[in-house]
Amino acid sequence: MLRLSCLFALLASSVAAETLVATRTVRAQTLLGPEDVKVIERTIPGMLSHLDEAVGLEARVSLYAGRPIKPEDVGPPAIIERNQIVTLIYRRGGLTIAADARSMARAGVGDSLRVMNLASRSTVTGIVRQDGAVTVGGPDLSLYN
Template structure:
């Protein structure tokens, strides 16, 4: 019986979470591949714990070799480039307006993006959709019901 308790005590050691670190220095705007990141034992707050969470994502900043990859340092790959012409959709009630704008930064799907309306030169912030358009609406953050043109 004593042996059983000793065995259970050895098996009951606290499990440590893994942390994702950069295997080499990675430039900003690079898409992460399996060779770019690795797991190490340890639990660091605000970092990724699984390789699946970061592979295929884009580095938002330079990731240095041997340092943990923090949650704000990677994100979805950009589909809108700075200075790219994008279609803006504005919707309020039954009214829907489409206009052209110039992207003032890089952004991926679901990211907030500042855009300059080319007709009025007004600066607008909207959400990038998976087709590369930007939706703008007062007080809204998601626009799943807009048609894709």
């Protein structure tokens, strides 16, 4: 029984988890390709572990060669730039109002974004849609349309 438990302990320790690291220094706002990241045989809790978790996404911060990549270090590519004029859509029940707004930051599809309504100068937070509009108010069933 002792030998069996030792064998299981050895097998468990020989299976290494993987961690994703940058292969070179990558500047923030750069789309990540397969040449920018690699998987190493090392366990670092809370870090990305597979290539598909980062490839095609945008670096939100600078990534340094050999350093592990955290989930919050990458995100969907930005489709809205800071100070860009966007369409602000307010939905509540059957009511829909559209207005022009200025974005306060960069954002990608599904990101939360603060925008300033150009007519009222009020600042609101909404969700970026695939078409580049920002929706506030009630649930938007066409979020990704």
